[in-house]
Amino acid sequence: xxxxxxxxxxxxxxxxxxxxxxxxxxxxxxxxxxxxxxxxxxxxxxxxxxxxxxxxxxxxxxxxxxxxxxxxxxxxxxxxxxxxxxxxxxxxxxxxxxxxxxxxxxxxxxxxxxxxxxxxxxxxxxxxxxxxxxxxxxxxxxxxxxxxxxxxxxxxxxxxxxxxxxxxxxxxxxxxxxxxxxxxx
Amino acid sequence: xxxxxxxxxxxxxxxxxxxxxxxxxxxxxxxxxxxxxxxxxxxxxxxxxxxxxxxxxxxxxxxxxxxxxxxxxxxxxxxxxxxxxxxxxxxxxxxxxxxxxxxxxxxxxxxxxxxxxxxxxxxxxxxxxxxxxxxxxxxxxxxxxxxxxxxxxxxxxxxxxxxxxxxxxxxxxxxxxxxxxxxxx
DNA sequence: TTTAAACATGTCAATATATACATGTTTAAT
DNA sequence: ATTAAACATGTATATATTGACATGTTTAAA
Numbered sequence: 001x002x003x004x005x006x007x008x009x010x011x012x013x014x015x016x017x018x019x020x021x022x023x024x025x026x027x028x029x030x031x032x033x034x035x036x037x038x039x040x041x042x043x044x045x046x047x048x049x050x051x052x053x054x055x056x057x058x059x060x061x062x063x064x065x066x067x068x069x070x071x072x073x074x075x076x077x078x079x080x081x082x083x084x085x086x087x088x089x090x091x092x093x094x095x096x097x098x099x100x101x102x103x104x105x106x107x108x109x110x111x112x113x114x115x116x117x118x119x120x121x122x123x124x125x126x127x128x129x130x131x132x133x134x135x136x137x138x139x140x141x142x143x144x145x146x147x148x149x150x151x152x153x154x155x156x157x158x159x160x161x162x163x164x165x166x167x168x169x170x171x172x173x174x175x176x177x178x179x180x181x182x183x184x185x
Numbered sequence: 186x187x188x189x190x191x192x193x194x195x196x197x198x199x200x201x202x203x204x205x206x207x208x209x210x211x212x213x214x215x216x217x218x219x220x221x222x223x224x225x226x227x228x229x230x231x232x233x234x235x236x237x238x239x240x241x242x243x244x245x246x247x248x249x250x251x252x253x254x255x256x257x258x259x260x261x262x263x264x265x266x267x268x269x270x271x272x273x274x275x276x277x278x279x280x281x282x283x284x285x286x287x288x289x290x291x292x293x294x295x296x297x298x299x300x301x302x303x304x305x306x307x308x309x310x311x312x313x314x315x316x317x318x319x320x321x322x323x324x325x326x327x328x329x330x331x332x333x334x335x336x337x338x339x340x341x342x343x344x345x346x347x348x349x350x351x352x353x354x355x356x357x358x359x360x361x362x363x364x365x366x367x368x369x370x
Numbered sequence: 371t372t373t374a375a376a377c378a379t380g381t382c383a384a385t386a387t388a389t390a391c392a393t394g395t396t397t398a399a400t
Numbered sequence: 401a402t403t404a405a406a407c408a409t410g411t412a413t414a415t416a417t418t419g420a421c422a423t424g425t426t427t428a429a430a
Contacts, residue, residue: 087300093217101269103335107269250377380423382422387415
């Protein structure tokens with residue numbers, strides 16, 4: 001299905017970028033819904049170039065350091081827009097190692113369980129705070145036809161996801177901490 | 186990291202199962218947080234068997250149809266419990282093709298955008314309803330040391346995830362539907 | 371009795387992803 | 401002047417995942 005292809009085309013459709021810059025995007029803001037290492041990006045760019053969907057100009061920094069700044073071609077843009085219009089079925093819920101662990105958590109004693117959950121909670125709250133700080137840069141909903149609209153709605157989605165995870169963990173911690181009535185009797 | 190290995194060991198630790206049954210699990214209830222096709226499961230079972238972590242007995246249905254019922258070994262259980270105790274960092278947020286599309290949604294006209302979002306919403310509400318129906322089977326929180334506790338908390342997590350997605354989509358649809366003030370003036 | 375669905379197990383090829391290997395330049399701070 | 405961080409681009413190997421290929425049996429419904 002080559003989603004990375006369209007992720008790259010979409011970014012290059014916004015503005016020309018080098019492989020290095022793409023890799024940075026895929027490891028910072030974009031990482032909330034898509035990511036890739038440079039070891040995947042450089043070969044994909046080469047492929048897209050062979051397919052005529054992107055082209056590049058070489059830029060020189062200093063004396064010899066070369067950077068290839070890629071831009072999307074007309075053909076590339078057509079392909080991207082076609083992909084963007086595809087109406088798709090909802091995908092499988094994503095794999096989640098922590099939930100897998102929790103599925104088997106009855107094999108852990110309650111103290112360990114709560115420790116694990118609270119550890120996760122702490123990390124998720126931290127991420128949530130970072131996201132909320134980023135969101136402060138948007139005093140209002142951006143123009144619906146600007147790039148920033150997409151940035152904003154996926155950021156909102158990321159925040160809501162983190163809030164949901166924290167709420168779920170709180171609920172789970174609650175279940176584990178309630179005194180066992182049977183033990184009391 | 187071989188997570189499938191531990192997913193299988195965890196299930197076999199609950200009760201002996203055949204590859205076919207494991208595949209079914211990984212495509213129904215478990216699919217809310219982990220999944221695999223039989224083409225991944227059969228080779229993994231063979232590998233686990235070679236490693237001495239699982240063993241099997243052959244069962245015959247009818248005249249000749251053979252099924253291998255796998256059970257976990259002591260060594261397998263040790264390995265599984267060790268994995269279960271590992272305290273892990275939160276993982277990268279999962280990839281999400283729909284969010285990727287929405288990130289680029291400024292390239293779509295508002296009508297198409299809203300259509301896509303409402304289509305997704307409909308499907309997510311449907312899944313949410315299914316999950317809530319399943320949840321009705323739990324009149325109360327199951328015993329914390331029973332298998333069903335794990336079943337229950339991940340089910341709760343799945344419900345909360347679906348609710349979050351629907352809420353996010355509602356928010357996005359709202360942004361797209363609000364009349365553009367500038368157009369009015 | 372025929373037929374469809376469910377049972378049952380496997381392999382193969384193509385993609386996708388992660389991690390490490392590999393090399394070097396430029397910039398900014400100490 | 402030195403050094404660390406950031407810039408910049410690639411390859412290779414191992415693992416994970418998907419979807420198709422491949423083959424057959426048993427059960428329950430029509």
